[in-house]
Amino acid sequence: MVNSGAMRTFxxxxxxxxxxxxxxxxxxxxxxxxxxxxxxxxxxxLLEGEPGAGKTALAAALARATGAQLIRLQCxxxxxxxxxxxxxxFPRQVLHLRAVEATxxxxxxxxxxxxxxxxxxxxERPILRALRQPPAVLLIDEIDRADxxxxxxxxxxxxxxxxxxPEIGRVAAEEPPLxxxxxxxxxxxxxxxxxxxxxxxxxxxxxxREVAILRSRLxxxxxxxxxxxxxxxxALRSAELVKPPGxxxxxxxxxxxxxxxxxxxxxxxxxxxxxxxxxxxxDLDRVAQVGLAGLLGLR
Numbered sequence: 140m141v142n143s144g145a146m147r148t149f150x151x152x153x154x155x156x157x158x159x160x161x162x163x164x165x166x167x168x169x170x171x172x173x174x175x176x177x178x179x180x181x182x183x184x185l186l187e188g189e190p191g192a193g194k195t196a197l198a199a200a201l202a203r204a205t206g207a208q209l210i211r212l213q214c215x216x217x218x219x220x221x222x223x224x225x226x227x228x229f230p231r232q233v234l235h236l237r238a239v240e241a242t243x244x245x246x247x248x249x250x251x252x253x254x255x256x257x258x259x260x261x262x263e264r265p266i267l268r269a270l271r272q273p274p275a276v277l278l279i280d281e282i283d284r285a286d287x288x289x290x291x292x293x294x295x296x297x298x299x300x301x302x303x304x305p306e307i308g309r310v311a312a313e314e315p316p317l318x319x320x321x322x323x324x325x326x327x328x329x330x331x332x333x334x335x336x337x338x339x340x341x342x343x344x345x346x347x348r349e350v351a352i353l354r355s356r357l358x359x360x361x362x363x364x365x366x367x368x369x370x371x372x373x374a375l376r377s378a379e380l381v382k383p384p385g386x387x388x389x390x391x392x393x394x395x396x397x398x399x400x401x402x403x404x405x406x407x408x409x410x411x412x413x414x415x416x417x418x419x420x421x422d423l424d425r426v427a428q429v430g431l432a433g434l435l436g437l438r
Contacts, residue, residue, distance in 0.1 A: 164200035188341030191385010
């Protein structure tokens with residue numbers, strides 16, 4: 140078990156907000172309060188919202204701000220406990236058996252079996268690693284992509300910060316990880332899972348906060364470009380797109396415009412770099428139909 144010290148603690152939500160700002164993440168009051176309570180109450184934090192609103196980025200920022208390692212479990216359809224919790228190193232087990240057969244003719248079968256299912260051959264997946272290697276921030280990303288059975292499996296982890304491995308026994312965290320679950324709400328999560336979590340809905344940031352994020356993450360761009368990109372992205376989000384741009388796309392677009400030599404948005408550069416902010420052909424067609432100049436207020 141790795142132990143690199145205790146997770147950093149905070150006296151109030153304002154301290155969490157300041158620590159996150161130091162690592163480049165600018166939360167609003169509600170989000171910093173939710174993170175503070177998750178840390179103090181040792182409760183998982185469930186973040187729902189549109190893609191690109193900053194859910195995954197918050198977990199990474201919390202890991203940096205608290206001095207913890209970030210351990211990420213990316214969910215997908217069909218994920219099971221073995222992929223999330225632990226597995227056995229089958230090739231090494233086979234080699235061990237062959238070595239025993241070659242060198243220990245009278246080996247006790249029970250002893251050999253116990254050796255095969257010990258720490259030596261255990262492969263830690265993200266959840267087990269987060270329980271056994273504090274301090275940790277465990278990011279369970281896009282939980283809405285997993286199925287009902289996987290949600291049920293998570294209940295023991297989220298309730299007791301413990302899991303049971305039949306061959307080894309119960310494994311409980313000495314220092315509970317901070318668990319952050321994210322969901323794009325492609326399906327509703329079960330009440331049993333939600334009851335174990337604190338909940339926060341993340342909207343896309345307002346103009347002032349988006350500009351502040353751009354200036355914080357991209358200090359090389361001009362204030363005017365940050366303002367222009369913030370307004371332009373807000374306009375695109377109101378254009379009934381398949382995937383409205385998130386903060387990551389705002390950053391990409393501002394960086395692209397800066398590299399193209401602009402200190403503000405103009406129609407030529409905006410058109411040339413539109414692929415940095417829109418990632419669906421339908422959205423590009425929609426913007427072309429509406430007219431980029433009119434949508435963004437450009438001449």
